[in-house]
Amino acid sequence: MLFGSFRFLLFFIFVFAIYYLPPVRKSVNLQNWWLLLSSYFFYGYADIRMLPLLIGATLAYYGIGRWLYKAIKEGRTRTASWITFGGILLGIGVLVYFKYLGFFADSIGSLLKGLGFAVSWSTLHIVMPVGVSFFTFKLIGYIIEIRREHIEPCKDLVKFGTFVAFFPTVLSGPIDRPNQFLPQLDNSRLFDGDFARDGASQLLWGAFTKFCVADNLALLTDGVWGDYASYSACTLFLSILLYPIQMYADFDGYSNMAIGVGKLLGIKITRNFNHPFLSRNIAEYWRHWHMSLTYWCSDYIFTPLNIRFRTLGKAGVILATLINFLLIGFWHGADWTFGLFGLYHGLLYIPLIISGTYAKNKKLKAGRWSLPAGKDTWRMLVTFLLVAIGLILFRASSLSEVVGYLSHMAGVSLLDFSVTAFEVTRLYGSSVIFLVVLLFTLLLLLVEWLCRNKEHALQNTKEKTMPNKKKYWRWIAFVALSFCVLVFKGETARFIYFQF
Amino acid sequence: MKRFILDIALILLTAIGAMVVVVFFTPADRNAYLREYTHKLALIKEADAPRIIIIGGSESAFGIDSQLMTDSLHRNVINLGLHGGIGTKYTLPDFLQYVREGDVVVMMPHYLVDYVEGGNGDVGTLIDLMIATEWRNAKDLNLKQWCIVLEGTPCCAKRNAIRLVKSIKNKRFDTPSDSEGFVYAMSGFNERGDEASHWNQVEAGPVNVNGHNTGQRRDVNNEYLSWLSVIIDKYVAKGAQVLLSPVISTESQFQSTFPHNLELELSRHGLGFFCAPSLCVVDDVYCFDGGGAHLSRGGVIIVSNRLVEALHVAIKSEAVDF
Numbered sequence: 081m082l083f084g085s086f087r088f089l090l091f092f093i094f095v096f097a098i099y100y101l102p103p104v105r106k107s108v109n110l111q112n113w114w115l116l117l118s119s120y121f122f123y124g125y126a127d128i129r130m131l132p133l134l135i136g137a138t139l140a141y142y143g144i145g146r147w148l149y150k151a152i153k154e155g156r157t158r159t160a161s162w163i164t165f166g167g168i169l170l171g172i173g174v175l176v177y178f179k180y181l182g183f184f185a186d187s188i189g190s191l192l193k194g195l196g197f198a199v200s201w202s203t204l205h206i207v208m209p210v211g212v213s214f215f216t217f218k219l220i221g222y223i224i225e226i227r228r229e230h231i232e233p234c235k236d237l238v239k240f241g242t243f244v245a246f247f248p249t250v251l252s253g254p255i256d257r258p259n260q261f262l263p264q265l266d267n268s269r270l271f272d273g274d275f276a277r278d279g280a281s282q283l284l285w286g287a288f289t290k291f292c293v294a295d296n297l298a299l300l301t302d303g304v305w306g307d308y309a310s311y312s313a314c315t316l317f318l319s320i321l322l323y324p325i326q327m328y329a330d331f332d333g334y335s336n337m338a339i340g341v342g343k344l345l346g347i348k349i350t351r352n353f354n355h356p357f358l359s360r361n362i363a364e365y366w367r368h369w370h371m372s373l374t375y376w377c378s379d380y381i382f383t384p385l386n387i388r389f390r391t392l393g394k395a396g397v398i399l400a401t402l403i404n405f406l407l408i409g410f411w412h413g414a415d416w417t418f419g420l421f422g423l424y425h426g427l428l429y430i431p432l433i434i435s436g437t438y439a440k441n442k443k444l445k446a447g448r449w450s451l452p453a454g455k456d457t458w459r460m461l462v463t464f465l466l467v468a469i470g471l472i473l474f475r476a477s478s479l480s481e482v483v484g485y486l487s488h489m490a491g492v493s494l495l496d497f498s499v500t501a502f503e504v505t506r507l508y509g510s511s512v513i514f515l516v517v518l519l520f521t522l523l524l525l526l527v528e529w530l531c532r533n534k535e536h537a538l539q540n541t542k543e544k545t546m547p548n549k550k551k552y553w554r555w556i557a558f559v560a561l562s563f564c565v566l567v568f569k570g571e572t573a574r575f576i577y578f579q580f
Numbered sequence: 581m582k583r584f585i586l587d588i589a590l591i592l593l594t595a596i597g598a599m600v601v602v603v604f605f606t607p608a609d610r611n612a613y614l615r616e617y618t619h620k621l622a623l624i625k626e627a628d629a630p631r632i633i634i635i636g637g638s639e640s641a642f643g644i645d646s647q648l649m650t651d652s653l654h655r656n657v658i659n660l661g662l663h664g665g666i667g668t669k670y671t672l673p674d675f676l677q678y679v680r681e682g683d684v685v686v687m688m689p690h691y692l693v694d695y696v697e698g699g700n701g702d703v704g705t706l707i708d709l710m711i712a713t714e715w716r717n718a719k720d721l722n723l724k725q726w727c728i729v730l731e732g733t734p735c736c737a738k739r740n741a742i743r744l745v746k747s748i749k750n751k752r753f754d755t756p757s758d759s760e761g762f763v764y765a766m767s768g769f770n771e772r773g774d775e776a777s778h779w780n781q782v783e784a785g786p787v788n789v790n791g792h793n794t795g796q797r798r799d800v801n802n803e804y805l806s807w808l809s810v811i812i813d814k815y816v817a818k819g820a821q822v823l824l825s826p827v828i829s830t831e832s833q834f835q836s837t838f839p840h841n842l843e844l845e846l847s848r849h850g851l852g853f854f855c856a857p858s859l860c861v862v863d864d865v866y867c868f869d870g871g872g873a874h875l876s877r878g879g880v881i882i883v884s885n886r887l888v889e890a891l892h893v894a895i896k897s898e899a900v901d902f
Contacts, residue, residue, distance in 0.1 A: 086731075100581065271581045271584075273581070273583065273584050276581075276584055277584060277587075280584075280588060510742060510746075512742050512745050512746050512749070513742055516742070516745070555591070558591045559591055559594045559595050559598070562591055562592060562594075562595035563595040563598050563599060566595055566596065566599055566734050566737070567599055567602070567734050567737045567738045567741060568738055568741075569734065
C-alpha cells in the first residue's frame with residue numbers, strides 16, 4: 081500500500097474519517113487507539129510476517145524504558161548504564177540479525193577462503209522487515225533520551241506503540257524523536273483547518289516531486305544503470321547528474337507526503353530535508369539531507385565520539401567524523417559499497433575540519449536579479465558534483481560495477497550529445513516526453529531556490545491576508561500540480577529508501 | 581472541516597475535468613494502431629469460407645504471414661491479432677458473433693495478460709481501444725474491465741497531451757502518437773490483418789527482457805481457464821473447430837513470460853495446445869521489437885511455416901476438436 085496508490089487513498093480516507101468523528105476526536109485514548117490499529121494494519125499490509133517483530137520490539141522497549149527510569153530514580157547509575165547498554169545492544173542485534181548477518185557471513189567466508197581455508201556455508205536468506213532501520217533507530221533514541229534524563233518513559237503503552245508504528249513514517253522515516261512526538265499524543269487532536277491545509281499542500285508537492293520528477297527520471301537512470309555497457313559516455317554522465325535529483329525527489333517527495341499525512345491527522349513530524357542542493361560544501365549538505373538521520377547520528381554517535389577523542393584535537397574530530405560517516409554508510413545497507421559511500425563523505429569533511437569551516441552556517445542570500453551570487457553558485461555546483469560522484473558508490477551493487485561504469489564513462493563519446501539524444505529518446509519512447517520530464521526537473525530546482533526559506537514549496541503562512549489575485553494563482557498552481565500528478569505520473573512504483 | 585473538504589474536492593474535480601477534456605477533446609489520431617480493430621471486425625464479417633481465423637495479440641499481428649499460410653493450406657487465413665493488452669475477455673466474445681460453421685479458429689491468448697492476469701486487458705490499452713472504436717461493446721464490459729478503463733484514463737491523457745505538444749511543434753493536429761522510430765499505425769496492416777510494414781525493417785537482434793521480471797514464478801489464473809473453456813464451447817456450438825495455440829515469441833520472451841504450470845492447468849480444464857509451445861518460439865536474433873514479442877520478417881516466415889505444418893495435422897485430426 082504505497083503512498084499515492086488508490087488503496088492508500090481509500091485507507092487514508094477511512095482512517096481520517098473515523099479519526100475526526102465526534103466521539104473519537106473527543107477522546108485522546110480513542111484517537112490513539114485508532115492511530116495504533118491503523119498503523120499496525122498499514123504495517124501488516126506491507127509485511128504481515130514482520131508485524132510480531134514490530135509489536136515485540138515495542139513491548140520490549142516499553143519495559144526497558146520504564147525499568148531504566150526506575151533505576152535512574154533510585155540512583156542505581158551502574159544498573160542504569162547496563163540497562164541502556166542492553167537496550168542499545170538489543171536494537172543493534174535486531175538490525176544485525178535482519179540486515180547484516182548474511183553480509184557478515186559472506187564477508188567472513190570470502191576472507192577465510194582468501195586465506196586458504198576450506199569454508200562451505202550457504203548464504204543466509206533472512207527476510208529483512210520493512211522499515212527496520214527506521215523503527216530500531218527510533219527505539220534506541222528513546223532509550224538514550226531516557227538515560228540522558230531528557231524525557232521520562234512513556235507510561236501509556238498505546239501512545240508508545242503509536243510513536244513506534246505511526247503509519248506515515250514507519251516504513252521510511254523521518255526518524256521522529258520521542259520528546260517531539262510523544263507530547264503531541266497527550267491531548268486529543270481537533271481538526272485545525274490551517275494546519276490541515278498546509279499538510280494537504282505539502283502532500284501535493286511531495287506527490288509531484290515523487291511521481292512526476294523522481295519516477296520519470298528513474299526511467300533514464302534505471303535504464304542506463306541496468307545496461308551501462310551499451311550506452312555512450314555522455315549518457316552515462318547525464319545519468320550520474322540526474323540520479324541525485326531523482327533520489328532527492330524520491331525521498332523528499334516521500335517525506336513531504338508523510339509529513340503532509342501527519343499534519344492532516346494533526347501531528348507534526350520531523351523535517352527531513354532543507355534544500356540540500358543549495359549547500360555550498362559537504363558539511364552544509366549533510367545538515368540539510370536526511371536530517372532526521374544525520375541529527376540522530378550527530379547526537380548519539382558523533383558527539384559522544386568527539387567528546388571521547390577531544391584530547392586529539394582536530395585529529396579527534398576527523399576520527400569521529402569518519403566513524404560517524406562509515407556507520408551512516410552502512411546504515412543504508414549491508415554492502416561494502418555503502419561503507420565506501422560513507423567513508424567518501426567522511427573524507428570530504430577533512431579539508432573543512434582542518435580549515436575550521438565545517439560547522440559554519442552562513443545564510444544563503446540572493447545576489448543580482450534574485451539569483452545566488454557567483455561564488456555561491458560555483459560552490460553549489462562543486463558540492464552537487466561531489467555528491468553525484470559519491471552516489472555512484474551508493475547506486476552500484478559491487479565495486480566492479482563502479483569501476484565498469486566509470487571506465488565506460490571515460491570513453492571518447494563524452495561530448496557526443498547526438499548519441500545521447502538518440503539514446504534518451506529510445507528510453508522514453510519520445511523526445512517530447514523527456515523534454516516534459518526535464519521541464520519538471522527544472523521546475524523542482526527553480527522552486528528549491530525560490531522557496532529556500534520555506535519548509536515546502538507550497539507553504540503559505542499568509543493565506544488569510546493574501547490578496548484575491550494571489551489566491552487565484554495559488555489555486556491554479558494546485559490544480560496544475562494535481563493534473564500533472566494524475567497524468568504525468570511515472571511508472572516506477574517504488575520508493576528508493578524502502579529498501580533500507 | 582466542510583470548507584477544507586470542499587476545497588480539496590474542487591481542486592481534484594477541476595484536475596480530473598481537465599484530464600477528461602484532454603482525453604476526449606484532443607483531435608483523434610486517424611491512423612492510430614488500435615483503429616485497426618474496426619478493420620479486423622470487417623475482415624471476420626466478410627472473409628470468404630473456408631476460413632482459418634487467428635485471434636491473438638500483437639505477437640500474432642507481428643508474427644504471421646497470412647498469405648503464405650493461405651497459399652499452403654488452401655484456406656482463407658485471416659489474422660485478427662492486434663494487441664494483447666485488449667484482453668481476450670473483450671475480443672473473443674466480440675468475434676464470436678461473426679464465426680460461421682466450418683471455420684477453424686486458432687486462439688492465441690497472451691501468457692501474462694490472459695492466462696495470468698485474467699484476460700481483462702491492461703491499463704492504457706483498453707481505454708485506447710474504447711476510444712478508437714467509439715465505445716463499442718461498452719455495455720458488455722465487466723467491473724474489472726471498467727476499473728482498468730478508468731485506471732487507464734490518465735495514461736490516455738498523457739499520450740494525448742504529448743501528442744498535443746508534438747502537434748503544436750509540427751503545426752499539424754493529426755500528428756500520430758508514435759512519430760519517432762517505428763510507427764505503430766493502422767496503415768501498417770495488410771488486407772489479411774498482418775502487420776506487414778515491419779517486414780522490410782532491420783532485425784533488432786537479441787533482446788533485453790529486464791522489464792519482464794525474468795525468472796519470476798507466475799501462476800495461472802484458474803478463473804480465466806474456466807471462462808476460456810466456456811467461450812470455446814460457444815465457438816464449437818457455432819460449428820467452428822477451435823485450436824488453442826501457444827503464443828508466438830522469441831526465446832527470451834518465452835522464458836520470461838511462460839507460466840510454469842500452464843500446460844498442467846490447461847489439461848485440468850480439459851484444454852490443451854494444438855502444438856508444442858516450442859513450435860512458436862524462435863531464436864532471439866529474429867526479434868524485431870516489443871522486448872522480444874514481435875518478430876522480424878525472418879521469424880515470421882519460420883513461424884508461419886511451422887504453423888502450416890501443425891495446422892495440416894490438426895485440422896484433419898478429430899482429437900483436437902473441442
